[in-house]
Every structure is written in C-alpha cells, then in structure tokens.
Amino acid sequence: MHSSQRVRPRTVVLHVVVIAGALAMFFPFMWTFITSITPGAGFSITPRLWPEDASLEAYQTLFTERPFARVIANSIGLALVTTLAQLFTSATAAYAFSRLPFRGRGVVFAIYLATMMIPLQVLIVPLFAELKAFGLLNTYLGALLPTFASAFGIFLLRQAINQVPRELDEAATLDGAGHFRVFAQIVLPNIRPALATLTVFAFMSSWNAFLWPLVVLRSPELQTLPIALAGLQGQYTTAWDVVMAGSVVSILPMLALYIFAQKYIIQGVASSGIK
C-alpha cells in the first residue's frame, strides 16, 4: 500500500490551513483591485465586496492622462540594469568572502555589512551633492550607480556559496582550474536558488525604490513608478481609484517575475550538484 493512496488527516488539515492563510494573504491585493474598479472611489475604511458600478476607467485615466507607459518602461529598465549589476557584484564579492581568504577579510566583510546600517534618509543629501559633482543629476546613470552594489545581495550569496562543498572546488582545481573557472563553472551553477532569490529581491528593491529616484530623477520622461503613484495624490484631494489602479499595475510585473523565478528557487536536489 502506498502512502499516497491514503488521505492522511494531517495533510487535509495542512491544506486547509494553507488555503485559509492564502486567502488572508490575498485580501489586501483584492481590496486594492476592488478600489481600482470603483469609479470616484473614496478612501473607504470598510472595504466593499464588489462595487455596483465597477469600471476600468481608472486604468484608462492612468494611461491616457498620465505618461504611465513611459513611467513603467523607466521602472522596468532601471530594475533590469540594477538586477544584473547586483547579480554580478554580489556573486564576485561573495566568492571572495567565501573562497578567497586574506588577512582582514572579516573586517572587510564587516565594513560591507556596515553599508546597510545607515538609513538612506541620512545619506541622501550628501549622495545628491556627490552625484551633482559628477554631473549625473536627472540622468538614468545617476539613479543607477548607487544601486550597483548591495551588501544584502553579497551576504545572501556568501551564505549560499558557503553551502557549496569545497570538495567540488578541489576537484576542479585538481583538473587545473583557476579561481575564475571555479567561480563560473562550479560555484555559480550550484547556487542557482540563491541567484534566483537575489534576482527577485534586487528587482523588487529597485522597483519599489522611492526616495533616491524622487530626488535624482526630475523630468517627467525619467520618473519611475513609485514617484508617479505618489504624484497621483494632490495637495488637497486624491483620486483613490486611480492610485489603486496604479498600485495594481505596479504589483503585477513583480508578481510575474516571482512566479517565473520560483522555478529556479525551488529546484530538485538532483540538479543542485550534491552527490
């Protein structure tokens, strides 16, 4: 008798809990969506189940009255570049911190981590002055450069590389491989889940970034999604249905990326190289 033929009560309970939890998780997104299809929506404290006059006019407003398509393109472009850059800088640094011992490596790693410990709110004015000195204000490059390296990504990948058995390294070294080959052909393929995870998080952090793009990108052609969303709120009044439509539009690409990346995050053990 195979255990898969019996429906164990534990599995049923598990399913129920997971589904109930998922419904709870889905709720705020559903509320966002419902508000977006409620024309002239006020900021209701009691989310309604379904509006009688549901319409997509908020989405129409979004794309016709504001240059939202351009804004989305900006966000996508910047997020892609940031993600690729962070993958590269994080993987290389992580390899060094895991596989290349040197005097003072711990201190250097601590300094890397330290870059995460000062809030952006305090760095923004000096950073802005610095980018001004480089002549990069109101440019894509100015928005991108500070995002090229992230201690978060380096830390994440270092943990992952530490999990790759050194025997694999040594096997390759015996075959005459230098560090660059070990990095590219042994280590990287074995940390795919972490790379996929970092892809999602790097993309997300760029996608949702607000404060830096706000001060460095001023021209309407350059602005990104979070700024445009905030700009939907006026000094005195706000069209909440349009704001929520913007939120929905903002969430979808992120979700799509995550679902796509999931395949790589959840790999069978067989393909992770552990024999």
Added chain:
Amino acid sequence: MVLPTAVATPPSRTPARSGRNARRPRATIGYVLTVLAFLLPSAVPLALFVLGPMIAAAWISFTEWNLITPMEFIGLANYQELLADERTGEVFLHTIQYIAGYLPLVYVGGLALALALNRALKGRSLWRGIYFLPVVTSWIAVAIVWRWLLNPNNGVVNLALGWFGIDGPGWWTDPDWAMISIILASAWKDLGFVMVILLAGLQSINPELYDAAKVDGAGAWSRLRNVTIPMLSPSTFFVVVISLINGFQVFDQVYAMTGGGPGGSTQVVVQQIYDLTFRYGAAGEASALSWLLFIVILGVTVIQIIGQKRWVHYA
C-alpha cells in the same frame, strides 16, 4: 583525533603555518590580483556611493544645519543633546519593541510556510505566489486593510474576540497596542520574504541526511530539530541578521499605519531621523542620531557574526 607520540619530525626549511594562516594561500601577486578582481566590482560602488556619504554624514553630525543656510560647526553638541534627551531613549525603545515582536513571529511563520510549501502539496506554486503577494503589495494598501481588520469597533479581529467573550483592545488607536498592531501587520507582510529565503535554503539540504535519520527511527519532529533546523542555520543566520539590520531601520510600516502616533507611542528612530532632517531643520542632529543607530546595529551584528560559530553549520 589521536596525535602521534614522539615522532621525530625532520627539520624543514619553511616553518609550518598554523591556525588561520594554515588555510591562507601565499600572498603572491597573482593571488592579490585575483582577490582584487573579485572584490573591486562591489567595493567601488559601495565605497563611492555609501561609505563616502556615510563619512559626509559623520561630518554633518558635528554641525547645525537646516539644509537651507550654510552649516555651522558645533562639535559634539548634537550627540550631547541626543544622549540627554529622553525622546532618544523612547524612539530606540519603540524600535526595539518592534524588533522583539516582529522577528520571532516572522521567522516562525516563515519557517512553517516554507516547510509546508516544500512538500508535495496540491497547487503549491500557486500558494507560494499568493503568500508572496503581500511582500510586493504597497504599504498603503496593507496598512488600510490591517487598520480595518484591527478596527476597535467593528474590525474582524475584535468581533471574533467578542465571540469568546474577550473585550478587544484599541489596537492602533491605543498607545499601548499600537506597536503590536504594526508588528502583526509587518510580520504578516514579510512572511513571504522569509519563506522564499528558507525555501531556497531547504533545497540545499542533502536528502540523504533525512533518509539516514528515518533509518535511525527519527520521527518528524526529531527530523525537524536534528536535521532541518541545523542544516537550515546558514539561511536562518541570514534572515536573523538582515531582519535585525532592517528592523532597527523600520520606517515605511510605521509611517503608513500610525505615522508615529498615537501620542508618539510608535515613533521610531528612522522616522525621527527623517523628521529632524526634512521637517525640523536639524540635519546635523539627524546625522548624529543615525550614527548612534549605526553603533547599535553594528554591535548587534558583530555579536551575531562572532556567535555564528556556535550554531551555524556550513557544509
């Protein structure tokens, strides 16, 4: 390990390196260049765009500056004022309260999720996607929904408590419960984040370890305690360190849910830093406060890094 006794060791020309040095390769030019090649891509942006401004912020912390008129050097006055002000202690206390509630909740919840969704469950890809949804939903929407759930008068939570005869608290309108409301909303929102990290970690656990444990007769609980959790420790370490670093800098959720109220009971450090810089014209004091925060975070992180030898098992 049994050491050989009284074995004559032939004299060698180069003394054997011991301890850390035993693992360190020789510092040849080639090796140095290799290390540099791997470190520079990240070191240059970090140095230019984070460390540089950090140093500038340190300089600003010794000045009085409202951003609009020129800076005025005042030495350690900002630090003295901050350390003497009871509000500094308050904002740190609120921040620590946040972390103390948030971290256990989000880790245990995220772990449970990761374990549950790691098994062969029907439609688990869909569930994983849905559980990740709050992570990418904006705080504006999450805050509204949670304030509605925790509405003291007719929110779902208090209604449910009422069925059990419990008089629900004022949640986000009550200074004693406001931070708890923020913690609940934050932990809930970030479950998916922890889940993703731990799922990736679970993938790297050698299934042979589980097989061996089953052969030894270990039950599910025992396998969890003796195989999963230790083997997951590098990911756990990551989650704990990052959650602490981010937790100390919590801002968005507080701003969205209570704005620091009611009565300043949820004012946290970074909210104070932002207010000081952009609303109260005290950028110097804000920088000083952020450096105090830095010292705290650094200390906590260093303790964890040192402590990892005790409980983190790498392959």
Added chain:
Amino acid sequence: MKRSLLAAGGILGVSALLLSACATEPATDDGPVTITYSNFTSAGGNEENLQTIIDAFEAENPNITVDVVTLPYGDYFTTLQTDLAAGTVADVVDTNYDFFPQLASSGSLAPLEVTNAGAYRDSLIDAYSVDGVSYGLPSSFSDVVLYYNADLFDAAGLDYPTSNWTWADEQAAAEALTDSSTGTWGSHQPVSFYEFYKVLEQNGASFLSDDGTSVAFNTPAGIEAAAWLTEKSGTVMPTIEEGQGTADFDTNLFLEGKLGMMHTGIWIFGALADAPFTWDIAVEPGNTQQASAVFSNAVGVSAASEHIAEASLFAEFLTSSQTMVDVRLDTGWELPPISDEDQLAVYLTKDTPANRQAVFDSLDSIALTPLVENGQQEMQDIITEELIEAQAGRKSVADALASAEERINAVIG
C-alpha cells in the same frame, strides 16, 4: 630659441582660447532661454491645466522654454530642501505659506519687480512680501467653509446655517441631527493645528504671543476653543476608532448622506458635484467673532537662477495672466489670486454650491497661519498630537494645552 618662441605662442594661443570660452555671455541674451519650474500644485490631476498655461506663456514669449518638473505634494519639500542644500534649485519654485518665511529669510529667493502688483489681492501679495518687497507671487488660494446637507436639515425641520451663526447654533443643529439609530452624525471638524489656530481666533484668543516667541493659547478662551474641537468626537462626530481622521473620511460620510455638516476646504466641490442630495456652504461660524482659514500657494524665483528676468516674467504670467484665470475658473483648480472681483463673478454663477459667495465672504476675516522662525513643523506636530490626546480622552483638554505649551515653547523660544 625658435622652439621656446613657438611654445610661448602656443601657450598664449591656448590661454586665449580658454579665456574666451570662459568669458560669460552678456546678461541680456537674445538667444533662446530655458527655465525650469518645479511644482507640486498641479500634481494629482491638474498637470494638463498647468501645461495649458505654460503653452500660452511660451506662445507669447517664443524665446523662452519652460521645463516643468512635477512632484508629489507630500514629498515636494524634501526635494526642495535637498536642492537648496546642493545648490540645484529650479529657476521658478512652488511654495506654500508655511514654508515661505524660511525660503525668504535664507536669501534663497530673488526679489521680484512686479509689473502689475494691483492685479493681485492685497492680502495675498502682502503675505509673500518682506518689508514691502515681493519675494513670492501668490498662485492660488482656497479657504475652509462649513458644508451642510440641506436635505437632512429639511428632514429635521432645522434652519440652514447662515453667515450669522455662532458655535452655539452649530452645536444645537449638530445635536439635533445626530441620530445613532440611523448612523447619522451632526458635524465633523478635524482635530489639527490648522483647525486649532482658527477656532482660537473665532473665540478671540490667539495661538502665538505678539512677539511670536511663545504660545498664547493656554488661557480659558483657548481651552474653550480646544474643547469645541475635541468634544465633537463621540458626540456629534465619529471617534478615531470609528475612522475619524483617516483620509477622506468626512467627505465619504457626507456623500453617504450620513453627515449633517462638515468643516473642510472648497477643494471638495468637485467630489460632491454628483451628490444625490442638495448641499450648500456657509461661512464658518465663530464664537466671539468670525475667522476663516485661508490657504494659498505661491511661486518664487531662485536667487541663484541664471535667468532671473525670464523666470520673473514666467512667475508673473503664471500667477496673474488671463489664461491662468480662465483655466482655474473653468476647471475648478483652486482660485486665482486676483483682485478683480468681476472676473471672479463667473465663479459665482457655477453650479452647486449655490452660496459660492460664502467663499469670498470668508475672506473678510482671515485667520492667518501662525508662523515662527524656528520649529514651525515641530510646533504643528506637537499641538496636533496633544489635541488628539484630548480628543481620544487620554488627557483633559487643559492638560493637553498645558503640555503643548511647555513642549512648544521649548522649541520656538
């Protein structure tokens, strides 16, 4: 010898080249000029209206191009202060009344030679002058009035609010309208700094002392005014727990027909246009006197601008041109800051509310926002926080004001 002569000549030539490149252009440029305008007033739906005004300006001044930067209101001042710190301020910038003193006193704004000062309402252009010199030009204004649901008043057999109403009249009507069985509330008034300094004046008290270095609201009249604000909660207005204080709460309640009166700005006219009941406005009732809150925005020219003449030209067009007046009145985008009442007559003839005259009557007695040199925002945050403590019942009104006095004096003194 020949080589050093050659070298000397080369050096001279290069220097001449460099020097000529560095020579500044003459100030009066006949060539095209581009100026930047950084604003928040058009965010949230009026971007096209602003563009209409800019297009008209560029048509009249073909040499000048205006590059517009639109930022969200909530984050505009963060960006402005960052610009000020780094020296990257736009040529023309928006500001509101609250922030103007800091801009003017720091020397960040250029003095303006206004060609037609008479076009502006006196009170508005004065608000943005220092010692008789204009450093800003008012771009729009709005005020706060009392809205009422005429149908609810009819059903309860009550007389409509008039411009002679006092607090007692409002209180009586609010109590008569509040009905827990139908979930109807009598009157909504936000509890905040912006309401408080106004009700203080309505009660003959004042927020700041004459020299502006300490507060003056901790008096019996002040406490009475604070009570007027905070005691509505739970009696004629929902409590914080029931949602009061969240965005658009009052507007939503009013639209549902569940609110008899509300104190809010004229910017809500558009949102109420399709209300399924008759509504109108009245000048806000006072107690010992009337006082209404007026909010205005203004534009200034950056002192560091390289095109002050062109920027000033644009600033004046933006704030007093016929195009601007037409656009604002047609689209309901706040009110033009002009002194010519005839032009504003068009505004009075528009649809609901019927009593649009109240908008201008409210300007007869204005409660000016109290401004201090240091700690403006902190002062505002403190008093709002303390008033909410009183509203929530965690402190008595007297204690709240006493605590606010102590904390604020420490900041602004």
